[in-house]
Amino acid sequence: MKIAIASGKGGTGKTTLSTNLASFWAEKTTIVLTDLDVEEPNSGLFIEGKKVHQENKFKMIPKWEKTDCILCGNCQKVCNFNAVMKLGEMIMVFPELCHGCYACSELCPTKSLPMIPKKMGELKYFKSDNLDFIESKLIIGEEQAVSLIKQTLDYVNNNFPKNTIKIFDAPPGTSCPVIEATKDADLILLVTEPTPFGLHDLKLAVDTMRKLKKNFGIIINRFGIGDNKVEKYCSENKIPFIAKIPNMRKIAELYSTGNLLYKEIPEVKVQLENIITFISKYQQENAL
Amino acid sequence: MKEIVIISGKGGTGKTSITASFAYLGDKDVIVADCDVDAADMHLLVQPDWGKSENFHSGLLAKIDQEKCIKCGKCAEVCRWNAIPVIDKKYIVQPLDCEGCGYCAIICPTDAISMNLQNVGNWFLSNIKTGTKMVHAKLGIGAENSGKLVAKVKNEAKAIAEKEGKEIIIVDGSPGIGCPVVSSLSGATYVVLVTEPSVSGIHDLKRVYELVKKFGIKAGCIINKADINMEKSNDIHEFLKAENIDFIADIPYNENFTKAMTMGKTIVEFDNGKIKQILENSWEKIKTK
Amino acid sequence: MKILLTAKGIEWDSKMDPRFGRTEFFFIYDEETEKIETYDNRAIANEAHGAGPKTAQKMSEYNINVLITGNGPGGNAAAVVNQTGIKVFIGAGEMTVKEAYNAYKNGDLKEF
Numbered sequence: 152m153k154i155a156i157a158s159g160k161g162g163t164g165k166t167t168l169s170t171n172l173a174s175f176w177a178e179k180t181t182i183v184l185t186d187l188d189v190e191e192p193n194s195g196l197f198i199e200g201k202k203v204h205q206e207n208k209f210k211m212i213p214k215w216e217k218t219d220c221i222l223c224g225n226c227q228k229v230c231n232f233n234a235v236m237k238l239g240e241m242i243m244v245f246p247e248l249c250h251g252c253y254a255c256s257e258l259c260p261t262k263s264l265p266m267i268p269k270k271m272g273e274l275k276y277f278k279s280d281n282l283d284f285i286e287s288k289l290i291i292g293e294e295q296a297v298s299l300i301k302q303t304l305d306y307v308n309n310n311f312p313k314n315t316i317k318i319f320d321a322p323p324g325t326s327c328p329v330i331e332a333t334k335d336a337d338l339i340l341l342v343t344e345p346t347p348f349g350l351h352d353l354k355l356a357v358d359t360m361r362k363l364k365k366n367f368g369i370i371i372n373r374f375g376i377g378d379n380k381v382e383k384y385c386s387e388n389k390i391p392f393i394a395k396i397p398n399m400r401k402i403a404e405l406y407s408t409g410n411l412l413y414k415e416i417p418e419v420k421v422q423l424e425n426i427i428t429f430i431s432k433y434q435q436e437n438a439l
Numbered sequence: 440m441k442e443i444v445i446i447s448g449k450g451g452t453g454k455t456s457i458t459a460s461f462a463y464l465g466d467k468d469v470i471v472a473d474c475d476v477d478a479a480d481m482h483l484l485v486q487p488d489w490g491k492s493e494n495f496h497s498g499l500l501a502k503i504d505q506e507k508c509i510k511c512g513k514c515a516e517v518c519r520w521n522a523i524p525v526i527d528k529k530y531i532v533q534p535l536d537c538e539g540c541g542y543c544a545i546i547c548p549t550d551a552i553s554m555n556l557q558n559v560g561n562w563f564l565s566n567i568k569t570g571t572k573m574v575h576a577k578l579g580i581g582a583e584n585s586g587k588l589v590a591k592v593k594n595e596a597k598a599i600a601e602k603e604g605k606e607i608i609i610v611d612g613s614p615g616i617g618c619p620v621v622s623s624l625s626g627a628t629y630v631v632l633v634t635e636p637s638v639s640g641i642h643d644l645k646r647v648y649e650l651v652k653k654f655g656i657k658a659g660c661i662i663n664k665a666d667i668n669m670e671k672s673n674d675i676h677e678f679l680k681a682e683n684i685d686f687i688a689d690i691p692y693n694e695n696f697t698k699a700m701t702m703g704k705t706i707v708e709f710d711n712g713k714i715k716q717i718l719e720n721s722w723e724k725i726k727t728k
Numbered sequence: 729m730k731i732l733l734t735a736k737g738i739e740w741d742s743k744m745d746p747r748f749g750r751t752e753f754f755f756i757y758d759e760e761t762e763k764i765e766t767y768d769n770r771a772i773a774n775e776a777h778g779a780g781p782k783t784a785q786k787m788s789e790y791n792i793n794v795l796i797t798g799n800g801p802g803g804n805a806a807a808v809v810n811q812t813g814i815k816v817f818i819g820a821g822e823m824t825v826k827e828a829y830n831a832y833k834n835g836d837l838k839e840f
Contacts, residue, residue, distance in 0.1 A: 160478050161614045162451010190615040193639040231541045233778025236785050245804045248778045252519055252540030291649050294618040323450050324477040330535055330581045347700050348480045359580045376697045407637035407668035626747055
């Protein structure tokens with residue numbers, strides 16, 4: 152079963168929830184946690200484990216081979232991203248701009264633009280007891296987060312059995328990286344804050360999940376601060392409300408040091424149990 | 440003209456609350472641009488009148504003319520994103536999967552595929568409660584995380600600043616290190632990094648600063664919730680020194696940020712004490728950079 | 729020397745455009761012939777990505793020796809500029825074209 156943890160707004164506690172839920176649940180069963188926030192992956196800061204595997208992730212880009220090139224300029228003409236350019240007597244490729252569509256390469260009359268791999272990020276696999284943790288990190292300057300997210304998902308799907316509980320820490324927002332990170336999930340947990348920013352961005356996230364026809368539930372973090380409009384919104388829109396993690400200065404302090412919360416704050420443990428119950432019930436009902 | 444861009448790398452550090460405070464303190468001397476187009480929230484604190492609105496088009500999307508299609512399947516074959524599945528015996532482009540590369544349109548033997556600009560959102564020109572102008576935007580769901588919309592917001596803000604003779608543009612930048620942030624930073628004269636003393640805050644600060652360095656823009660730093668972890672706060676101060684980043688201010692952990700937000704106010708309108716003073720001093724420092 | 733300045737207009741009194749990739753106009757001054765050429769680059773606003781290389785490519789068609797701009801070309805455009813061997817001077821973003829040219833002549837601009 153695949154569970155994605157997402158939020159419209161950044162900084163609402165996706166990573167806190169993902170890492171605490173995964174570690175706590177792993178005390179009972181095997182859990183695979185994957186950080187898909189490849190631009191700013193932070194889950195690893197909270198997970199201790201032994202690195203068992205590391206691999207580079209690549210995207211395919213064209214490389215100009217001068218010998219047979221007749222400088223016809225077709226490559227430049229077919230590229231919609233300004234990633235290939237004829238400059239005087241040479242062809243220049245801009246790797247960061249390339250989306251890897253292969254058009255320039257396959258349509259080149261002299262086959263002068265073979266596709267070669269270019270490193271775009273790193274995938275690391277850590278293990279501790281029942282918890283398998285995978286994270287991918289995008290190289291700074293690379294802009295195509297989606298491709299790295301996709302490759303990371305492929306890695307997880309190919310290396311772990313279908314019925315294992317897989318938790319994915321998704322990137323924030325509502326644009327393409329989030330879509331990629333959530334579109335194959337069986338269930339989405341949306342984390343929000345009971346504040347106007349939280350509510351505003353939650354509505355965007357809910358619209359996104361509805362557009363993707365996904366099943367989702369809501370978890371309120373920093374419960375007690377702000378107002379009750381998020382709860383009201385959930386009940387008015389019949390959105391399952393799964394858990395509320397209290398607002399405590401102590402939580403912010405523990406988080407700041409990279410420590411897990413449930414080990415020190417019993418109330419957090421109770422809420423994690425609520426979440427596990429919700430997910431398990433969902434899993435049974437949908438035979439996942 | 441000065442273009443001050445406020446970014447944070449990590450979400451939830453108080454970037455927008457702080458930016459809105461500067462917008463308020465800058466009063467009529469500034470033009471405001473909300474470039475966090477993916478989750479634009481600043482309007483909740485500065486109450487724009489949503490004066491003028493325009494559609495924004497960006498990114499191409501393939502469309503197949505079923506009349507002309509001979510179902511040869513070449514488009515689906517060359518598509519690296521598997522965005523053209525066969526549904527009810529028809530080749531149909533899936534908008535969320537289409538990358539807009541146009542390879543299918545080139546390869547199609549009957550010219551049945553056209554590439555069309557997508558409407559990805561709206562941008563607005565508003566008056567906010569201080570009587571100054573703000574340019575902001577709303578990105579459609581699942582739209583390309585558009586650096587171009589960010590550029591549009593910034594350019595409109597600049598044009599207005601020029602027309603009205605304003606010297607300062609305050610920009611609420613995008614999160615992350617990807618394309619929208621790159622767009623937010625391009626053309627900036629000064630960058631304000633908002634961070635918090637946590638392992639994640641420091642991690643993201645360092646990553647986003649690497650990007651700032653690539654642009655060669657001078658930066659300063661505000662540490663929010665500075666007293667939540669003194670050790671990590673010190674680590675940040677060390678980092679600032681080592682990288683020659685201006686230290687602007689430490690702001691203590693304070694729930695008034697949220698209280699002000701629930702009332703639709705900036706923190707400097709709500710808090711009359713220490714936080715207000717810190718932000719006023721910060722703004723004085725930043726605007727003279 | 730043939731000098732290209734990134735500008736917001738086509739006059740000596742026009743403001744400089746601090747951006748390279750998304751500059752609105754090229755203002756090209758040939759010191760030998762004292763001739764001025766201009767190019768309207770405003771269509772670049774329609775490019776989501778890769779404005780830098782595209783503008784750099786256009787620039788390369790003018791066989792210039794010196795580029796004067798505001799912020800300096802970004803990574804991709806810089807790669808193109810490097811290939812062409814053009815000298816780049818930056819920091820003229822807030823000036824008029826005339827002021828930027830004079831500042832360059834006086835050696836007041838930073839080489840990129």
